[in-house]
Amino acid sequence: MIENIKIYSKIAAKSFLKWLLIIGGGILLSTILFFIVLYQNIGMAGGGHGNVLALLVNTFSTNFPAFLLIVGFPLFIFFYIMIANKYFIQSSINQIWKNKAEAFVGEKIKNSVEKLVAKNDTINSISNASVLRLKLLEENRTNPESSKIKRKIVDYIIKKIKLDDIEYSKKDLRLSDIVVNKVNSFISESAEPSLHFFWILFITQIVIFIIAQFL
Numbered sequence: 001m002i003e004n005i006k007i008y009s010k011i012a013a014k015s016f017l018k019w020l021l022i023i024g025g026g027i028l029l030s031t032i033l034f035f036i037v038l039y040q041n042i043g044m045a046g047g048g049h050g051n052v053l054a055l056l057v058n059t060f061s062t063n064f065p066a067f068l069l070i071v072g073f074p075l076f077i078f079f080y081i082m083i084a085n086k087y088f089i090q091s092s093i094n095q096i097w098k099n100k101a102e103a104f105v106g107e108k109i110k111n112s113v114e115k116l117v118a119k120n121d122t123i124n125s126i127s128n129a130s131v132l133r134l135k136l137l138e139e140n141r142t143n144p145e146s147s148k149i150k151r152k153i154v155d156y157i158i159k160k161i162k163l164d165d166i167e168y169s170k171k172d173l174r175l176s177d178i179v180v181n182k183v184n185s186f187i188s189e190s191a192e193p194s195l196h197f198f199w200i201l202f203i204t205q206i207v208i209f210i211i212a213q214f215l
Contacts, residue, residue, distance in 0.1 A: 022195070029202060030073055033069050037212060038070060041058075041059050041063060045058075055070075083197050089152060094193055109157070112143070133163055140154045141155065161183055
C-alpha cells in the first residue's frame with residue numbers, strides 16, 4: 001500500500017510538472033503576442049467610448065492576423081488548458097504502465113465492478129456497454145477512498161476501454177475479470193503521450209504574429 005502511494009505520488013508530480021510547463025508556455029506566448037500586437041495597433045482604437053470596437057473593426061479590416069491574436073487570446077488559453085489536461089491524463093497512464101502499477105488501477109476498477117455485481121438489482125439492469133460504463137463512472141466518481149488524481153485516471157480509462165463486445169446475457173458472466181483484462185490491455189498499449197497539438201498551436205501563433213508584422 002505504501003509502495004503504491006509512493007508510485008502514485010511520483011507519477012502525479014511528474015505529470016503535474018509537464019501540465020504546468022504546457023500551460024505556462026502557452027499562456028506566456030499568448031500573453032506576449034497579445035500585448036505586442038495590441039501596442040502596435042492601439043492607434044486604431046481612436047477615442048471615446050467606442051475605442052475597443054473601433055480597434056476590433058479596424059484591425060479586422062486592415063490587419064486580420066493581428067485581429068486573430070487579439071480576439072483569439074482567450075481561445076488560445078482555453079486550447080492550451082485542454083491540451084495540458086489531456087496530456088496530464090495520458091502521461092499518468094503511460095507512467096503507470098512503466099512503473100508496473102497497472103495492477104493497482106485494475107484492482108480499483110475490479111472493486112467497482114464487484115460492488116455493482118454484488119447488487120442484484122444493479123447487475124440485472126446492466127444490459128449493454130453504455131449502462132455498464134455509466135455505472136462504473138458513477139461508482140468511481142463517488143468513491144471516497146480514491147484521491148482526485150486516481151479518480152481522473154480511472155475515469156479516463158473507463159471512457160476509453162471497449163465494453164460493447166461483452167456478452168451481457170451470458171450466464172455465469174465474470175464481468176469483473178473481463179473488465180480488468182480490458183483495462184490492463186488498454187494501459188499496456190498506451191503509447192507515450194504526444195505534444196503534437198501543443199506545438200501545432202504554438203507555431204501557428206508565431207506564424208500568425210510574423211504575418212501580422214508585414215501588414
